Amino acid sequence: MSNSDAHKDKMKALQTEQRKKTSEATDPDRGLVLIHTGNGKGKSSSAFGVIARALGWSKKVGVVQFIKGKWITGERQFFAKFEDQLHWHTMGEGFTWDTQDKERDIAAAQAAFNRAIEMMKSGDYDLVVLDEINIAMRYEYLNVEQVLEGLKSRSDKTSVILTGRDAKQELCDYADLVTEMREVKHPFQSGIKAQRGIDF
Amino acid sequence: MSNSDAHKDKMKALQTEQRKKTSEATDPDRGLVLIHTGNGKGKSSSAFGVIARALGWSKKVGVVQFIKGKWITGERQFFAKFEDQLHWHTMGEGFTWDTQDKERDIAAAQAAFNRAIEMMKSGDYDLVVLDEINIAMRYEYLNVEQVLEGLKSRSDKTSVILTGRDAKQELCDYADLVTEMREVKHPFQSGIKAQRGIDF
Numbered sequence: 017m018s019n020s021d022a023h024k025d026k027m028k029a030l031q032t033e034q035r036k037k038t039s040e041a042t043d044p045d046r047g048l049v050l051i052h053t054g055n056g057k058g059k060s061s062s063a064f065g066v067i068a069r070a071l072g073w074s075k076k077v078g079v080v081q082f083i084k085g086k087w088i089t090g091e092r093q094f095f096a097k098f099e100d101q102l103h104w105h106t107m108g109e110g111f112t113w114d115t116q117d118k119e120r121d122i123a124a125a126q127a128a129f130n131r132a133i134e135m136m137k138s139g140d141y142d143l144v145v146l147d148e149i150n151i152a153m154r155y156e157y158l159n160v161e162q163v164l165e166g167l168k169s170r171s172d173k174t175s176v177i178l179t180g181r182d183a184k185q186e187l188c189d190y191a192d193l194v195t196e197m198r199e200v201k202h203p204f205q206s207g208i209k210a211q212r213g214i215d216f
Numbered sequence: 217m218s219n220s221d222a223h224k225d226k227m228k229a230l231q232t233e234q235r236k237k238t239s240e241a242t243d244p245d246r247g248l249v250l251i252h253t254g255n256g257k258g259k260s261s262s263a264f265g266v267i268a269r270a271l272g273w274s275k276k277v278g279v280v281q282f283i284k285g286k287w288i289t290g291e292r293q294f295f296a297k298f299e300d301q302l303h304w305h306t307m308g309e310g311f312t313w314d315t316q317d318k319e320r321d322i323a324a325a326q327a328a329f330n331r332a333i334e335m336m337k338s339g340d341y342d343l344v345v346l347d348e349i350n351i352a353m354r355y356e357y358l359n360v361e362q363v364l365e366g367l368k369s370r371s372d373k374t375s376v377i378l379t380g381r382d383a384k385q386e387l388c389d390y391a392d393l394v395t396e397m398r399e400v401k402h403p404f405q406s407g408i409k410a411q412r413g414i415d416f
Contacts, residue, residue, distance in 0.1 A: 041409040048414065200396050
């Protein structure tokens with residue numbers, strides 16, 4: 017048997033296996049809950065990538081940003097063009113070390129979460145992104161029980177992505193999918209300034 | 217000292233530390249090389265999120281997809297609207313188990329890489345995304361030496377993101393940043409059909 021025939025046979029077997037996997041997969045008939053956590057990059061940006069996908073399929077998307085403040089980011093400038101399909105709320109006050117006011121941080125997080133609940137319950141959105149909400153729980157601006165309850169009250173059609181490091185175990189238990197973005201150590205990595213168009 | 221004063225003091229110290237970190241960070245004055253690898257989700261989608269950021273800052277972006285074939289994805293439908301800023305080439309023939317023809321897969325990967333080299337060298341792009349190129353190396357459709365050489369020949373202004381599982385160690389050594397997207401096991405995770413607007 018020639019090399020290319022052997023390759024073909026191997027790939028045919030793989031194709032059968034893949035087709036079986038696909039045909040056995042079930043459609044959940046409800047929106048999924050996805051968590052992006054870990055100490056590496058890509059937690060928020062992959063949520064933004066999923067937003068691009070969703071918009072490409074004419075879906076409706078809501079975003080609530082829990083920590084990020086009013087500074088200008090590439091993503092916000094870009095996605096601002098799609099306000100009929102995408103509602104974007106940046107409701108954080110900035111980094112907790114800049115506000116220096118825990119009460120204010122808590123109030124901002126709770127207000128943001130109220131907005132998130134409205135969006136999740138409304139049935140108006142195919143996808144809701146709760147950006148950096150894990151940080152708000154880590155700092156105890158929100159508690160995990162209220163977030164879990166909020167997720168459970170979502171419309172069946174609504175998928176939710178929660179981002180931020182240190183995701184709570186109870187949320188991971190509930191989620192359909194958890195991805196950890198892990199920073200692989202690298203000598204050049206530290207000490208490079210955040211790059212416009214890459215990091216924000 | 218009250219609780220809120222204690223919080224304020226702690227945050228002030230943290231702010232000083234953060235400001236020091238930021239002021240010490242250097243600007244590389246050249247495009248970065250970033251790798252998204254691992255067995256989890258988010259490798260391509262976070263590259264798409266970075267594309268959104270870059271477009272938001274009026275930057276020019278090139279994309280070459282090495283594996284994905286001609287089927288319709290949300291990202292391609294969405295980003296097709298930005299052809300003056302974004303040049304997108306889907307040059308794969310599909311999954312290797314569907315083509316069943318190694319020679320054809322190799323030819324497609326090499327053609328895609330030639331396009332990638334042109335883009336990286338041209339100086340026309342702030343960001344070039346080489347989607348799934350790690351898979352092309354894993355299957356030996358491309359060799360790591362030629363990819364490394366291609367990266368080194370890039371214009372100083374051009375950042376490059378390489379995605380796909382099983383990134384080669386030599387590439388990770390060269391890259392400025394490597395993130396591993398790690399699938400955190402979960403009972404509901406397997407056996408859910410790929411979702412339009414989430415997974416593609």
